Amino acid sequence: MTKRPADAPHADAGEGRRRLPVVRSTASSTPLPPLYAAWLDELIGAPTPAETDSTCEDCAMCRLPPVEERWEPSVKCCTYMPYLPNFLVGGILVDRRLRGGASVRARIEATDGITPLGAAATTPYRALYRQSRAAFGRAATLRCPHLEDDGTCGIWAYRNGVCATYFCLPVRDEVGRRFWHATRELFAELEDELAVSCLLELEVEPEVIAASLRGRDRHHEAARDELGSLGGAVAVPDRRRVWGRWIGRERELYARCFEKVSAMRWTDVSSRCGPRVSARAAAVKQAHAELVSTSLPERLRLARVQVETVRTEPLVLSLQAPGRFRGIEAEQALFDALTRFDGRTIDDVLAGLARDGVRIERATVATLVDLGILVETQGADSASGATHAPAPSTRRRR
Ligand code: SF4
């Protein structure tokens, strides 16, 4: 969920085929909010990987999948009401340049889901969201309140970890997906921890914090009365119990939380948070090492890919692994070469191809691995020379 402002960088996605796995990193192309980007850069010891294929201004999910599975361009992946921890709410409130500030102030004024910990989705929204998985990406009723009419995110620089790490087409496909998933879990964990830690520092009463935490836990559960609340019967909690001595100064509390958190480096975050954040951080480092690794499995075989004819003269085939949105287009010679990956070592296969006058770069092999077209295999039985690819069909892709 990465609706960028119009001036943010992006790249054409093509039509879902033949995208080389390039992990680029520059400070100006970070896909994350500035605060989170700085923390992640410090944690992984490198600039945050850029994501160029999730082209939000021309939503990839609104044009790459088969027509009946495409998402609705007016909402795209922003059929979601984000939980915003108190420090992010504070950042939004104090940043006067932000277009989406009014949408957050409106959430605060509506009070449903609003506690010292932050802004949770409203009760009716949660009920609808849980009952409507198929509506994700499509239903206007689930539209995020911070999504601007021009399709950009009104709170881009302060969006939460879920929004910030969602990329429908990570550059290195599954490897990228694993990295962003680990990063999402880290941000979710530290958002919870930092939000509580701010309240403790600001000496919010223990019973107020405890009540907020109970409300936050409920946010994670499928509360039984949610569907009933769709009729409008949302219980309004006593505001004094929700805010304690901060009643009437809610916005000031959020701003103070932001003041504290925005001054933190990753080392401060890490020392402030507990072992759960440390464990998530370690998982992110490991996933990042895999993301930037150029090593390949020793043995590969051609996966069971969908093969369809793109053109007949000369023959061009499209190859795509099941469940993936991206594949490659290959002329007959490349397709034939791929069938030679039968479980022998990559070096053996490439040497055999070279003897026959066919040259395939290891970078191309790496791309095919990322796309799930070549898959790791091991053991003697897989070196039988059998291919798992179906014969090319003549059915045209949509
Ligand atoms: S579905 Fe993908 S391309 Fe579309 S807005 Fe979301 S992240 Fe961007």
Ligand code: SF4
């Ligand atoms: S805050 Fe809303 S508009 Fe922004 S990225 Fe998240 S879901 Fe989309």
